[in-house]
Amino acid sequence: MELTLRxxxxxxxxxxxxxxxxxxxxxxxxxxxxxxxxSPLLFLAFRFVLATxxxxxxxxxxxxxxxxxxxxxxxxxLAGAFLFLGYVLQTVGLKYTTPSKSAFLTGLSIVMVPVFxxxxxxxxxxPSEVFxxxxxxxxxxxxxxxxxxxxxxxxxxxTIGCAAAFAVQILLVxxxxxxxxxxxxxxxxxxxxxxxxxxxxxxxxxxxxRWTAGLLAALVLTGVFATALAFTVQAWAxxxxxxxxxxxxxxxxxxxxxVTSFVAFGETxxxxxTLGAALILAGILAVELKRGxxxxxxxxxxxxxxHSRRLDRHG
Numbered sequence: 001m002e003l004t005l006r007x008x009x010x011x012x013x014x015x016x017x018x019x020x021x022x023x024x025x026x027x028x029x030x031x032x033x034x035x036x037x038x039s040p041l042l043f044l045a046f047r048f049v050l051a052t053x054x055x056x057x058x059x060x061x062x063x064x065x066x067x068x069x070x071x072x073x074x075x076x077x078l079a080g081a082f083l084f085l086g087y088v089l090q091t092v093g094l095k096y097t098t099p100s101k102s103a104f105l106t107g108l109s110i111v112m113v114p115v116f117x118x119x120x121x122x123x124x125x126x127p128s129e130v131f132x133x134x135x136x137x138x139x140x141x142x143x144x145x146x147x148x149x150x151x152x153x154x155x156x157x158x159t160i161g162c163a164a165a166f167a168v169q170i171l172l173v174x175x176x177x178x179x180x181x182x183x184x185x186x187x188x189x190x191x192x193x194x195x196x197x198x199x200x201x202x203x204x205x206x207x208x209x210r211w212t213a214g215l216l217a218a219l220v221l222t223g224v225f226a227t228a229l230a231f232t233v234q235a236w237a238x239x240x241x242x243x244x245x246x247x248x249x250x251x252x253x254x255x256x257x258x259v260t261s262f263v264a265f266g267e268t269x270x271x272x273x274t275l276g277a278a279l280i281l282a283g284i285l286a287v288e289l290k291r292g293x294x295x296x297x298x299x300x301x302x303x304x305x306x307h308s309r310r311l312d313r314h315g
Contacts, residue, residue: 044088097155173234
């Protein structure tokens with residue numbers, strides 16, 4: 001009975017993360033089409049403003065006291081800055097690469113999470129991390145390097161930078177959500193991303209927009225579901241599981257993206273790109289499936305305390 005009570009919240013959290021991976025994976029095709037009708041940073045501004053408005057209306061009891069709490073403002077601002085950076089690099093990169101390729105390169109964040117965690121904790125990567133990084137790097141080279149020029153295209157390089165930003169954001173949310181509360185953190189980081197979008201789109205790019213039904217649908221999908229809902233779910237789920245387990249689950253996002261791209265555009269990967277994608281996923285799994293602590297020790301300390309209180313109430 002004890003094991004069931006301790007593990008059920010983790011399973012629910014990880015199932016919820018798989019669901020938002022499906023949402024995120026499906027948005028690569030949607031965003032690819034939307035940025036043909038609107039400049040990238042203006043699209044992000046609309047997306048994050050809409051998400052902030054939705055969360056502000058649905059979490060009015062939470063948002064009222066956020067501005068009085070410095071740790072929430074500071075933590076949310078930091079997470080929001082990396083969230084904004086990741087989406088800027090990913091959205092601009094989509095102008096110069098395909099949806100499935102963008103998704104697989106974004107998946108490199110899953111390898112980067114344990115590496116960055118090791119750096120922050122001042123511990124060198126273990127053998128599985130080194131092996132996984134080597135596999136993922138080889139896969140990235142196959143997907144991005146051309147045989148003739150051996151150069152990486154602009155969209156690929158931007159998307160790799162996006163992966164690094166998202167890796168930091170995952171670590172920040174895992175560290176901050178149990179301490180600050182997932183609702184306050186979700187609202188604050190998205191609001192900061194909205195402010196950064198509004199502050200930059202008008203001078204970093206030449207704003208342009210052509211309103212269509214497809215663009216409106218893309219804004220609703222990305223703003224409401226892929227941002228407001230998804231990042232609230234992520235912040236909630238990371239109270240009950242670790243960043244490395246979150247990173248493993250996020251490995252499914254490129255698969256959802258490829259399926260969506262195949263259904264929408266009939267896009268297929270070349271043999272070279274397919275091998276590269278397989279190596280990236282193999283590197284991800286090599287890093288995340290290493291033997292580690294089990295059962296109760298997989299929970300963050302704050303979540304363990306919460307589960308202990310619940311167990312005491314159940315006798």
